[in-house]
Amino acid sequence: MADNDWTPPPVLLAVDLVIFTLRDAVLHVLLVERGVDPFRGALALPGGFLEHDREGVLAAARRELQEEANLDASQLHLEQLGAYGAPDRDPRGRVVSVAYLAIAPGLPEPLAGSDAARASWTPVPDVLAGRAKLAFDHRDILDDGLERARSKLESSALATAFCANTFTINELQRVYEAVWGVELDPRNFYRKVQATNDFIVPLGNERRAGRGRPARLFKAGNQTTLYPPLVRPN
Amino acid sequence: MADNDWTPPPVLLAVDLVIFTLRDAVLHVLLVERGVDPFRGALALPGGFLEHDREGVLAAARRELQEEANLDASQLHLEQLGAYGAPDRDPRGRVVSVAYLAIAPGLPEPLAGSDAARASWTPVPDVLAGRAKLAFDHRDILDDGLERARSKLESSALATAFCANTFTINELQRVYEAVWGVELDPRNFYRKVQATNDFIVPLGNERRAGRGRPARLFKAGNQTTLYPPLVRPN
């Protein structure tokens, strides 16, 4: 912190959100179509500026989550990714953005709510393959968010944030497979997640899904760190 | 990114640095004594405001590293920790700070250079035990920086950033012990670091240190990720 009376240049502060969910066993990210220049018509991460100078950065992230995605931050996993402050990242002027990573369970309906009209779930593989171009440096932010999610699946119980209140072990496995982009052995996965103390807790009832043996239902346990970790292949 | 023409409130943007080094096998952090209110006389992380509105956040971190610590950023490990944006974190007004973690090799002299006069290396255990109080939310930032360093020692070659160009395996072990706050078995450590491909490379020569068998000298290899990781006990 500078110790003199010189006044530093103000910058505009924004928050951007990387919101992941799983839809049909594919990882999706919420993107909005921009209605104004720059990058009019391009896709961008949802986000916005701080509303007033008493609003905390985390509070702004929660507000945008509600406004742009109609999601309740208190029900979701939300963590900071970092600040993006390259001087030329926004052609309009000096904007520094603090990015957040949010994880939502798969939702039956795409989205509802006023501001969320332009928002849509986009398959992450489409973005990675370059089939969906992002505005500003949002591709970098998305890459960082994806890497954060991938690495936190290894050592934390983050995967349960992708699931509904109750889920089967197979559903949990699909989370790992979609985020990591790999296939896992269901038999080894089955034992590994159950061996980790209080990662998932059985509910006693089962779910019949057409054919095959019914799967036991689980809910998320209280454990936040996974020991031993589930290490991704490669 | 908001799509309207309303002008958001500007905030002041600062950078703060968590600079770690090892001195006499104890982890130290660089702290400066504040010369002005608020928190006059208290200790704080080195840092400062953005100098002009074309200065990138990373560039500001590098500049502060040079000005306040007389350290050359191109020689050091420097990575972003995150943004600290609680609305009441600075009593002077709305200041959002982007924190960086820097790792410096143990230096023979404390520090030299004009602005660095008030800066001094403080033992991290003193801060953790509450024997050195920090201004603002700098204690939180320090905690986050320490946790980041601890976890990156596990899976990256960060430990070599604490060492001089050439070092012995024992010196590398002291890095792990100081940062993790544990004791490690030197015989297992010896093999583990050498088994990791291109983590450290032997130089062929040795160092005599008074008594005992001379130790082989190594330099950092090109490997950045450690596989298998060195996992900390507990």
Added chain:
DNA sequence: TCAAAAGTGTTGTAACTACACCCATGA
């Protein structure tokens, strides 16, 4: 009775902890 999904057993191996032991040096 067959396909599909859930769940169990077992083998071989990588990587680790713990500790006994030997080597090279200065005092």
Added chain:
DNA sequence: TCATGGGTGTAGTTACAACACTTTTGA
């Protein structure tokens, strides 16, 4: 010749990938 620190050998253990196998269901 002893203390000190460098370096090697090895037994017991944990965790895991790979895959054969059994169980339970719907069609």
